[in-house]
Amino acid sequence: MRVTLNLALPLAEAASLASSILIEQTVETPPDVAHAYPFVRERFAGEILSLVPADPGCHLTLQLPDTGCTDAAQCLNVLFGNVSLHEKVSLLDFEPTAAWTSLLPGPRHGIAGLRAAVGIQDRPLLCAAIKPVGMNVDEIASVCARIADGGIDFIKDDHYFSDAPFAPFEARVRACQRAVDDAGQRLGRRIVYVPNLTGAPAQLERQADLAQQLGVGAVMAAPMLVGLPAYRALADRLDIPLFAHPSFAGATRIAPEALFGKLFRLFGADAVIFANYGGRFSYDRDTCIAMARTMRAPLAGVRPALPVPAGGMTVERAGELVDAFGLDAMLLIGGSLLQAADLTARAGTLRESVETAARSLLS
Amino acid sequence: MRVTLNLALPLAEAASLASSILIEQTVETPPDVAHAYPFVRERFAGEILSLVPADPGCHLTLQLPDTGCTDAAQCLNVLFGNVSLHEKVSLLDFEPTAAWTSLLPGPRHGIAGLRAAVGIQDRPLLCAAIKPVGMNVDEIASVCARIADGGIDFIKDDHYFSDAPFAPFEARVRACQRAVDDAGQRLGRRIVYVPNLTGAPAQLERQADLAQQLGVGAVMAAPMLVGLPAYRALADRLDIPLFAHPSFAGATRIAPEALFGKLFRLFGADAVIFANYGGRFSYDRDTCIAMARTMRAPLAGVRPALPVPAGGMTVERAGELVDAFGLDAMLLIGGSLLQAADLTARAGTLRESVETAARSLLS
Numbered sequence: 151m152r153v154t155l156n157l158a159l160p161l162a163e164a165a166s167l168a169s170s171i172l173i174e175q176t177v178e179t180p181p182d183v184a185h186a187y188p189f190v191r192e193r194f195a196g197e198i199l200s201l202v203p204a205d206p207g208c209h210l211t212l213q214l215p216d217t218g219c220t221d222a223a224q225c226l227n228v229l230f231g232n233v234s235l236h237e238k239v240s241l242l243d244f245e246p247t248a249a250w251t252s253l254l255p256g257p258r259h260g261i262a263g264l265r266a267a268v269g270i271q272d273r274p275l276l277c278a279a280i281k282p283v284g285m286n287v288d289e290i291a292s293v294c295a296r297i298a299d300g301g302i303d304f305i306k307d308d309h310y311f312s313d314a315p316f317a318p319f320e321a322r323v324r325a326c327q328r329a330v331d332d333a334g335q336r337l338g339r340r341i342v343y344v345p346n347l348t349g350a351p352a353q354l355e356r357q358a359d360l361a362q363q364l365g366v367g368a369v370m371a372a373p374m375l376v377g378l379p380a381y382r383a384l385a386d387r388l389d390i391p392l393f394a395h396p397s398f399a400g401a402t403r404i405a406p407e408a409l410f411g412k413l414f415r416l417f418g419a420d421a422v423i424f425a426n427y428g429g430r431f432s433y434d435r436d437t438c439i440a441m442a443r444t445m446r447a448p449l450a451g452v453r454p455a456l457p458v459p460a461g462g463m464t465v466e467r468a469g470e471l472v473d474a475f476g477l478d479a480m481l482l483i484g485g486s487l488l489q490a491a492d493l494t495a496r497a498g499t500l501r502e503s504v505e506t507a508a509r510s511l512l513s
Numbered sequence: 514m515r516v517t518l519n520l521a522l523p524l525a526e527a528a529s530l531a532s533s534i535l536i537e538q539t540v541e542t543p544p545d546v547a548h549a550y551p552f553v554r555e556r557f558a559g560e561i562l563s564l565v566p567a568d569p570g571c572h573l574t575l576q577l578p579d580t581g582c583t584d585a586a587q588c589l590n591v592l593f594g595n596v597s598l599h600e601k602v603s604l605l606d607f608e609p610t611a612a613w614t615s616l617l618p619g620p621r622h623g624i625a626g627l628r629a630a631v632g633i634q635d636r637p638l639l640c641a642a643i644k645p646v647g648m649n650v651d652e653i654a655s656v657c658a659r660i661a662d663g664g665i666d667f668i669k670d671d672h673y674f675s676d677a678p679f680a681p682f683e684a685r686v687r688a689c690q691r692a693v694d695d696a697g698q699r700l701g702r703r704i705v706y707v708p709n710l711t712g713a714p715a716q717l718e719r720q721a722d723l724a725q726q727l728g729v730g731a732v733m734a735a736p737m738l739v740g741l742p743a744y745r746a747l748a749d750r751l752d753i754p755l756f757a758h759p760s761f762a763g764a765t766r767i768a769p770e771a772l773f774g775k776l777f778r779l780f781g782a783d784a785v786i787f788a789n790y791g792g793r794f795s796y797d798r799d800t801c802i803a804m805a806r807t808m809r810a811p812l813a814g815v816r817p818a819l820p821v822p823a824g825g826m827t828v829e830r831a832g833e834l835v836d837a838f839g840l841d842a843m844l845l846i847g848g849s850l851l852q853a854a855d856l857t858a859r860a861g862t863l864r865e866s867v868e869t870a871a872r873s874l875l876s
Contacts, residue, residue, distance in 0.1 A: 156768075177644070177645035177646065177647065178644055178645060178646070178671060178673065179644045179645040183644070183645060184645045184647075187645070187647060187648055187652060189647050189648075189649070189679065190645050190646070190647030190648065193647060194645065194646060194647040217647070217677075217679075218646055218647075218673050218675070218677070220675040220676060220677045220678070221675055221676065221711055221712035221713065221716055222712060222713050222780070223675075223711045223712055223713075223735070223738040223739050224673070224675045224711055224712070226738050226761050226764075226776075227672065227673060227711075227735070227738055227760055227761065228673075230761065230764065230767065231672070231673075231735075231738070231760035231761050232672075232759070232760050234760070234761055234762065234763030234764050234766055234767075235759060235760075235762060235763045236763070237763075239763075239766065240766035240767065240768065241766065241767040241768060241771055242768045242771060243768065243770070243771050243775075244771060244775065245813075246775075246779060246812070246813050246815075247813075248813070250779065250813075251779070251813045251814065251815055254779040254780055254781070255779075255781075255815060256778050256779050256781065256812070256815030256816050256818070257778060257781060257782060257783040257815070257816040257817070257818050258781060258783065258816075259783045259816075260783055260816030260817050260818060260819070261783075261809070261816075261817050261818070261819045261841050262816075263783060264783055264784055264819050264843070272840065272871060272875065273835075273840060273867055273868055273870075273871030273872075274834075274835055274838065274839075274840055274841075274842040274843060274844050274867055274871060275819070275842070275843035275844070276843065276844055276846065276863065276864055276867060277821060277843050277844065277845040277846065278845070278846040278850050278860065279845065279846075279847070279848075281540070281541055281542045281546070281848060281851055282540035282541060282542040282546060282547045282550070282553050282557065283540065283541070283553070283557060283581055284540065284547075284550060284552050284553030284556060284557040284580070284581075285550055285552075285553065286552070289550060293851070293856065296855075296856035296857045296860070297850070297856055297857070297860045299857040299860070299861075300856065300857045300858065300859065300860020300861040300862075300863070300864060301860065301861055301864045302846065302860045302863070302864060303843075304784075304843065306845075308541060309590065309594070309595075310541065310581050310587065310590060310591075310594075312581070312583040312584055312586075312587045313583060313584065314580075314581070314583045315583070316552065316580075348584055348586045348587055348590075349584035349585060349586055349587070349742060350584065350585050350586075350742040350743065350745060350746040351714035351715075351742065351743050351746055352714075352746065353584055368783075368784075370786075372586070372590070372594075373776075373777055373780055373782065374764075374765075375586040375587075375589050375590055375594070375742075376586050376740055376742055376743075377739055377740010377741060377742060377743045377744075378740060378776070378780050379712060379713040379714065379738075379739055379740060379743065379780075380713065380714050380739075380740045380742065380743045381740075381780050381781065381782075382713060382780045382781050383713040383714055383715065384781070385780070385781025385782070386781070391783035391784060392781060392782055392783050392784075393782065393783065393784040393785075393786060393821070394773075394777045394782035394784065394785045394786060395786050396595070396598060396773065396786055396787055396788060397590055397594035397595050397597070397598075398589050398590065398593065398594050398597055399597065399598060399765060399772060399773070400597030400598045400599070400600075400602075400765045401589075401593065401597050401737075401764065401765055402737075402762060402763045402764055402765045402766065403597055403602065403603035403604065403765065404593065404597075404603065404604040405519075405603065405604060405605045405606065407606070408604055408605065408606050408607060409762060410757075410759065410762070412606075412607065412609075413589075413736075413741065414736055414757045415619050415620060416609060416613065416614070416617040416618075416619050417585070417617055417736055417741045417742075417744050417745045417748070418617070418618075418619065418620060418621060418744065418745050418747070418748025418749070418755060419620060419736065419744075419748070419755055419756065419757035420620040420621065420622045420623055420624075420626060420627055420731070420754035420755050420756065421627055421667075421731070421754060421755075421756040421757065422756075422757045423733075423756060423757060423758050423759055424759055425759060446624070449609070449619070450608075450609050450610075450611070450613075450614045451614065452609075452614055452618060452619030452620070453619050453620040453621075453622075453623030453624075453625075454620070454623050454624050455619070455620045455623060455624070456623070456624045456627050456638070458640060458756070471637075472636075472637055475637065476637075477635065477636060477637055478624050478637075479637045479638070480627070480637060480638035480639065480640050480666070480667065481637050481638070481639055481640065482640040482641070482642065482669075483639065483640065483641040483642075483665065484642070485642075485644060487641050487660070488644055488656070492659075493656065493659035493660055493663065494659045494660070494662040494663045495663065496663065497641065497659070497660045497662070497663020497664065497665045498662075498663040498664055499663075500639065500663070500665070501639055501663060501664045501665060504636055504637055504639060505636055507636075508635060508636030508637060509636075512635065
C-alpha cells in the first residue's frame with residue numbers, strides 16, 4: 151500500500167524521521183528484533199519510496215505491506231495508526247491494495263444506485279435536511295412533507311436526530327416515510343426520506359433493520375461518530391444507499407487531556423495507554439502528567455482509570471517515572487525489552503527497579 | 514454540559530464566531546426557526562458562559578444542553594460534532610452531566626479492578642508488549658512466556674495483532690494464556706495476558722467472548738480505530754478490565770480529500786456529505802472540488818461515491834454550484850430553506866434553479 155505523509159519539517163529533519171515512521175507503521179520494533187523472523191522480514195518490512203521537499207514541509211511516500219490488513223480496523227491501523235499521534239505528521243493520500251478493497255469494497259450502491267432510487271439522471275440530485283432537533287414527530291413530519299411537496303429528491307434527518315424520547319426513531323421514520331410516499335404519489339416520482347442512524351453497534355443494527363422494514367429508500371450515519379468499522383458493517387447489512395455525515399471528523403482537534411483523560415475513560419477504558427514523554431512521540435512531560443491526573447481525578451462519580459504511559463521505560467528511569475506518575479499507574483515497557491538477549495532477566499530487572507522506586511516513594 | 518473550546522483567533526473575531534458555534538452545537542438552524550418550537554427553545558438553547566483571551570487565541574466556554582445526549586454517538590455529536598471541522602476550533606475540556614454519565618458511566622473495573630487482577634497494591638503496575646506483528650503463534654507464546662517469567666504484571670499484544678491467518682486469534686490467546694498461567698504458578702502470583710481485540714463490531718464481540726471463555730484477565734482495543742461507541746459496547750459486554758490503545762487518535766490530521774474522498778468511500782458511503790465552500794465552514798473552493806473529484810475518481814475497481822456539498826445552496830448559486838461539481842453531485846440545501854414562510858414553494862424554486870442550470874450545462 152502506497153501512503154503519502156506530510157512532515158511539517160525541513161528536509162534534513164524529515165530525513166532523519168522517515169525511517170522511524172516506517173518502523174512505526176510496520177513492525178514497531180528495532181530492526182534487529184524484527185529481522186530475527188523471516189516471515190516478518192519478508193512480509194512486513196515496507197520501504198521508503200520518496201522524500202521530497204514540499205510547501206510546507208516534505209512529502210514522504212512509503213510502500214507499506216498490507217499483510218496486516220486483516221480487518222477493517224487494522225486497515226486504518228496500517229494506514230495511519232500510531233503515526234497519527236505525531237504532531238508534525240499528517241496523511242495526504244494513499245492507494246489501497248487488493249487486500250484493502252477485499253475488506254473495504256467501497257459503496258454498495260454508489261452514484262448509480264442513488265440516481266436509480268429517485269429516477270433522476272440528467273441533473274445534480276437535491277437534498278434538504280429536517281431541522282431543528284427537539285421537534286416532536288408531528289412537527290418533523292410536517293417539515294418533511296412540505297419539503298417533499300417542493301420536489302426535493304432526498305430529505306434527510308438532521309444529524310442530531312436519534313432514538314430520543316421526544317421523537318422516537320420508529321414513530322419518526324414511519325411518519326416521514328408516509329409523508330414522502332404521499333408527496334411522491336402527488337408528484338408522480340419517488341422522494342426518498344433519509345433517517346439518521348446513531349448509537350452503539352446494536353442500536354445501529356436495530357435502526358437499520360427497522361428503516362428497511364418501513365420502506366425507507368436510504369439512510370445516513372456519521373462514520374467518525376459511530377466508528378469507521380461499525381459504519382462499514384452497516385453498509386454490509388443494508389440493501390439501500392448509505393449517506394456519510396461529516397460530524398466529529400475533526401475529532402482530534404481535542405486536547406490530549408480531554409481525549410485520553412476524559413473521553414476514553416467515560417467510554418469505559420479501565421487502563422488508558424498513552425505515548426509517554428521521552429519516548430517516540432511528542433507529548434511533553436507536563437502534558438503526560440496532566441493526562442494521568444485527569445484519568446484519576448474525580449469526575450461525576452465515574453471510576454478512575456489507570457494511566458499507562460508507554461515507551462521510554464528503562465531501569466535508569468524507574469525512579470523518575472514513579473515520581474512523575476505516582477503509584478496508581480502502569481508502566482508500559484517498550485520495544486527495548488525485546489532487544490534483550492534474555493527477556494526474562496531484563497523483565498525481572500525492570501520490575502525490581504520499579505519495586506525499589508515505589509518503596510522509596512512510600513518511605 | 515460545560516464545554517471549553519480554544520478559538521485560534523483574536524478576541525474580536527472570536528466574539529463574532531462564538532454565537533454561530535453555539536448554534537452549530539445546539540439547534541443548527543437560524544434562531545427564528547428554532548424559536549418557533551417551545552420545547553426546542555427551552556431544552557436546546559445553550560448559553561455562552563465566557564470568552565476570555567488566552568495564549569494562543571481565546572477560550573470559549575459554553576453551556577450545552579444535554580437533552581440531545583440520547584446515545585453514545587450523540588454524546589460525541591453534542592460535545593464536538595460539526596464544530597470539530599472548523600480549523601480554528603479545538604476542544605480543550607468538558608464537564609459531563611448526569612445524562613452523559615448514565616450512558617457513559619466510565620470504567621467498569623478501573624484502578625481497583627486492575628490491581629485486584631494481579632494482587633499488587635503498593636507500586637505502579639507493569640506492562641510489556643509482545644512484538645513484532647508477523648510472528649506465528651509459537652513465536653508469540655515464547656516471547657510472552659519469557660516476559661512472564663520476569664514477573665511483569667500485564668503482557669499485552671501489539672496493537673497490530675489481529676485474527677490473522679499467520680497467527681489466528683483463538684490459537685494465539687490459548688497459547689499466551691497457557692504461558693502466563695504457567696509463569697504465574699511458578700511465581701506464585703497472577704500474570705495477566707491482554708489480547709488485542711480488533712475489527713468490526715461482530716468480530717469484537719466474538720473475540721471478547723472467546724477471550725473470556727479462555728480465562729483471559731483483561732483485553733485491549735483502540736477506541737478510535739474501532740469507534741468510541743463500539744468500544745463502549747465492548748466495555749459493557751466484558752466482565753474483565755479493558756485497556757485503551759491510542760492508535761488513530763490523531764486521525765483527523767488527514768487531508769480532507771483522503772478522509773472524505775477515499776476513506777469514507779472505501780468504508781461504504783454511497784453519498785458523502787461535506788461542508789461546502791461559501792457555507793459555515795472553512796474548506797476553500799479548490800479543496801471542495803478536489804474532494805468531489807476524489808469521490809468519483811477511479812479507485813481500485815471501487816464504485817464512485819456521490820459528493821454531497823452541504824450549505825450555501827441558494828437559487829442564485831445554482832449555476833455556480835452545478836458548474837463546480839457537475840451533474841454527478843447532490844446539492845444539500847442548508848438551513849436557509851427552513852426560514853422560508855412557504856417551505857414547499859422555496860423547495861420547488863431551488864429544484865427548478867438546478868434543473869435550469871443542468872440543462873444549460875448539458876446544452
